[in-house]
Amino acid sequence: xxxxVNLWPLLxxxxxxxxxxxxxxxxMVVIISAIVTGLAATMPIDxxxxxxxxxxxxxxxxPLILLLPLGVIGLLxxxxxxEQAQILIAKIKSATAGRLLIVYLFVREVSAALGLVSLxxxxxxxxxxxxxxxxxAAENRYGSLPDKILFKIRAMSAATDNVGLFFGEDIFxxxxxxVLMQTIIRGYNIEVNPLHIAMWGIPTAICAFFIHxxxxxxxxxxIERALGAKNSTGSVVVDEPKxxxx
Amino acid sequence: xxxTIFSLDYFFILLGLTLSIISIMSFRDSGNPRRIATGxxxxxxxxVFLIGDRLLPLVVGIIVVVMALIAGLGGVSLxxxxxxxxxxxxxxxxxxxxxxxxxxxxxxxxxxIGSVVFQKTKIGGMFLLDQKNFTLVSLGLGCIFALIVAxxxxxxTPVQAMxxxxxxxxxxxxxxxxxxxxxxxxxxxxxAGVGKAVAQVTTTYIPMDTRFVAVVVYCLGMAIxxxxxGNGFAAFPVMIGGVGIPILIGVFHGNPxxxxxxxxxxxxxxxxxxxxxxxxxxxxxxLLELPDKNGVIKVQILTALPxxxxxxxxxxxxxxx
Numbered sequence: 332x333x334x335x336v337n338l339w340p341l342l343x344x345x346x347x348x349x350x351x352x353x354x355x356x357x358x359m360v361v362i363i364s365a366i367v368t369g370l371a372a373t374m375p376i377d378x379x380x381x382x383x384x385x386x387x388x389x390x391x392x393x394p395l396i397l398l399l400p401l402g403v404i405g406l407l408x409x410x411x412x413x414e415q416a417q418i419l420i421a422k423i424k425s426a427t428a429g430r431l432l433i434v435y436l437f438v439r440e441v442s443a444a445l446g447l448v449s450l451x452x453x454x455x456x457x458x459x460x461x462x463x464x465x466x467x468a469a470e471n472r473y474g475s476l477p478d479k480i481l482f483k484i485r486a487m488s489a490a491t492d493n494v495g496l497f498f499g500e501d502i503f504x505x506x507x508x509x510v511l512m513q514t515i516i517r518g519y520n521i522e523v524n525p526l527h528i529a530m531w532g533i534p535t536a537i538c539a540f541f542i543h544x545x546x547x548x549x550x551x552x553x554i555e556r557a558l559g560a561k562n563s564t565g566s567v568v569v570d571e572p573k574x575x576x577x
Numbered sequence: 578x579x580x581t582i583f584s585l586d587y588f589f590i591l592l593g594l595t596l597s598i599i600s601i602m603s604f605r606d607s608g609n610p611r612r613i614a615t616g617x618x619x620x621x622x623x624x625v626f627l628i629g630d631r632l633l634p635l636v637v638g639i640i641v642v643v644m645a646l647i648a649g650l651g652g653v654s655l656x657x658x659x660x661x662x663x664x665x666x667x668x669x670x671x672x673x674x675x676x677x678x679x680x681x682x683x684x685x686x687x688x689x690i691g692s693v694v695f696q697k698t699k700i701g702g703m704f705l706l707d708q709k710n711f712t713l714v715s716l717g718l719g720c721i722f723a724l725i726v727a728x729x730x731x732x733x734t735p736v737q738a739m740x741x742x743x744x745x746x747x748x749x750x751x752x753x754x755x756x757x758x759x760x761x762x763x764x765x766x767x768x769a770g771v772g773k774a775v776a777q778v779t780t781t782y783i784p785m786d787t788r789f790v791a792v793v794v795y796c797l798g799m800a801i802x803x804x805x806x807g808n809g810f811a812a813f814p815v816m817i818g819g820v821g822i823p824i825l826i827g828v829f830h831g832n833p834x835x836x837x838x839x840x841x842x843x844x845x846x847x848x849x850x851x852x853x854x855x856x857x858x859x860x861x862x863x864l865l866e867l868p869d870k871n872g873v874i875k876v877q878i879l880t881a882l883p884x885x886x887x888x889x890x891x892x893x894x895x896x897x898x
Contacts, residue, residue, distance in 0.1 A: 336770070336773050336774055336777045337770055337774065338774045338777065338778070339774075340766070340769040340770055340771045340774055341771065341774050341775070341778075343762075343765075343766065343769070343771060344766075344771060344775075344805050347805070347853070348805075351852055355649075356648065356649040356651075356751065357751070357752075357755055357852060357855070357859065357870075358644075358645050358648040358649055358751045358754060358755055358758055359645055359646070359648070359649025361645070361755070361758045361759055361761075361762050362641070362642060362645035362649075362758065364762060365761065365762050365765050368762075368765055368766060368769045368771065369765060369769060371769065372768070372769035372770060374768075374769070377635060379638070379765075380634075380635050380638030380639060380642070381634040381635050381638055382634075382638070382764070382765055382768060383637070383638040383641050383642070383761055383765070384632075384633070384634035384635060384636065384637030384638035384639075384640075384641065385634045385637075385638075386760065386761035386764040386765060387625065387629070387637050387638070387640075387641050387757065387758075387761050388625070388629045388630055388634070388637055389764070390757060390760035390761060390764070391589060391625065391626065391629065391757075392585060392710060392713055393756055393757050393760055393856070394592075394753070394754070394756065394757050395585075395588055395589075395592060395713055395716070395717065396713065396716060396856075397753065397756070397856065397860060398592055398595070398596075398742075398746070398753070399588065399591075399592065399716060399717055399720045400684055400716075400720050400723075401741075401742040401745045401746060402595065402720070402724060402735075402738035402739060402741060402742040403680055403681075403684065403720055403723040403724045403727050403738060404681065404741075404745070405738065405740075405741025405742050405744055405745050406724070406727050406728070406731060406733045406737060406738040406741050407677055407680055407681055407727055407731070408666075408741065409660070409661055409666070409669075409731075409733065409737070409741055410661075410666070410669045410670070410673060410677060410730075410731040410733065411666040411667060411668075411669040411670025411671075411673065411677060412670070412677045412678070412681060413666075414663075414666050414667045414669075414670035415670040415673070415674065415675065415677045415678065416678075418670060418671075419675070419678075446693075447689050447693075449685050449688035449689055449692070449712060449715075449716060450685045450689060451685070452685070453857075453860060453861040453864050454864060455681070455684045455685060456685065457861060457864070457865070458861075458864045458865060459681055460678075460681060462865055482867050482868070482869070482872060483876065485865040485866075485867060485872075486862070486865070486867060486872040486873045486875070486876040487876050488865070489861035489862070489864075489865060489873045490849075490873055490876050490877045490880065492861075493848075493849060493857050493858075493861075493873075493877065494849070494877070494880055497842075497845040497848065497849070498842065498845065501838070501841060501842060501845070507810075508809070508810065508813075508841055511810060511813065512813060512817075512837040512838075512841060513837075515813065515814050515817060515818075516817065516822070516833055516837060519818075519822045521822070521826065521833050523833045523834050523837060524834065527834035528834045528837050528838045529838070530834070530838075531832070531834050531835045531837075531838040531839065531895065532838040532839070532841075532842060534891050534895065535838070535839055535842040535884070535887070535888055535891060536842075538884060538887045538891070539842075539880075539884055542880055542883050542884050542887070543880045546879060546880055
């Protein structure tokens with residue numbers, strides 16, 4: 332290789348991959364990778380520490396989003412917020428975990444596309460409201476849920492928030508990613524209209540909705556397959572979701 | 578820069594004070610087998626928020642390494658929190674009803690209204706909200722409003738809210754600081770030239786003489802590089818510079834808007850599949866108390882892979898417009 336690009340810092344990437352594959356504690360893996368990467372780039376140890384410290388202070392706003400809402404959410408949970416979310420969902424007889432999450436996916440994606448990205452989120456929306464409602468909808472039909480199903484519903488609730496956010500926000504013109512793309516491409520003397528970047532994102536955004544909605548539909552089918560025969564209340568007839576046999 | 582009435586710094590102090598209280602509660606919690614380590618961990622994090630910007634970067638770097646050691650050796654542990662029983666919670670829910678939802682909804686609505694309506698508001702020549710971080714400041718204000726309303730509705734106290742915050746923070750454990758540490762690693766990767774090295778490897782060893790192969794390399798490259806770096810923003814400059822501009826636009830005359838938009842979305846497919854995007858994947862698993870920290874990633878893979886395939890074909894056909 333004739334160019335002067337130093338390939339040794341890739342060792343840091345190797346440490347990350349190995350660490351996660353060997354299921355070591357991620358925080359430890361990240362710090363070891365940081366030190367290995369720094370050493371591979373011939374940085375002395377004190378410079379690595381300084382760079383870690385500067386980075387840690389520079390990115391302090393990241394944990395705020397997660398940590399600030401916890402006090403209120405915790406207090407409300409103590410006084411029955413999750414239980415109330417489940418009482419509410421029990422009133423909607425046609426609700427299933429999958430259908431509820433499809434509605435949330437739609438609302439999350441459309442509101443993010445309009446720039447309202449903070450209408451969802453894991454600490455303030457998914458944990459206190461969305462996941463308990465999805466669990467509640469399934470419990471109303473099948474009684475108490477085995478852990479495997481319960482954890483699957485929770486994981487899908489978090490996944491739904493992510494998919495809605497990611498593929499919605501990028502078709503909002505003023506979103507940072509679009510500005511970033513425009514700026515970087517301008518660096519190569521090519522002008523792109525941000526509106527066009529947003530517009531060409533729409534086909535993917537629509538496909539993301541349908542692919543994930545299909546998966547949520549399958550989630551209902553999976554819950555029905557696992558629990559339907561065993562302890563269906565009999566009063567509720569679950570109509571077969573479309574596309575189940577594909 | 579203009580002075581601000583609600584600066585982000587106030588919320589760093591607020592979070593620092595909260596973490597200090599959580600730390601003291603942890604030190605005093607005899608139900609926690611590792612109370613000293615747990616208390617030290619949160620005390621160090623509190624210091625970072627309270628006076629972090631006045632400390633030498635070297636000192637903060639040492640704090641980061643010590644926190645990683647405590648977390649890595651299993652030092653952050655669960656204590657006792659005096660929770661209500663499920664029956665108590667249910668009867669409280671029946672008593673308070675839908676009023677319980679109000680504070681929970683105040684947080685997102687204040688954030689939206691603050692960042693949309695009051696973004697540029699000035700009072701007496703001072704901006705109301707920190708101009709660089711108006712969304713975060715709005716979120717912080719929303720949390721304060723929500724806490725006031727929540728205390729009125731439930732007759733709980735702010736101290737009780739601190740206890741509950743500790744319960745939630747402890748239940749997440751080290752996952753709380755993982756996104757922060759990963760952000761630091763991302764910066765260090767950039768300093769050390771990891772991006773350049775990856776671009777070098779991909780563009781040197783893969784022949785891209787047909788349009789389809791070039792599209793596949795670009796989209797897969799975005800996804801894989803995003804998985805390594807933890808976010809698409811870091812992957813985009815590398816892949817657009819390595820493959821997008823010289824080959825997709827330069828050789829095959831593709832539409833730059835299509836290549837940018839679908840390229841970034843391919844990166845997001847990668848975000849769905851990597852533990853490096855901890856705030857989207859690992860933290861929610863911890864928040865929802867899943868036994869498998871990769872549980873969210875596992876259910877996302879089956880959405881991400883089909884979507885990545887769709888992206889490749891969308892780009893292949895749409896880039897000609």
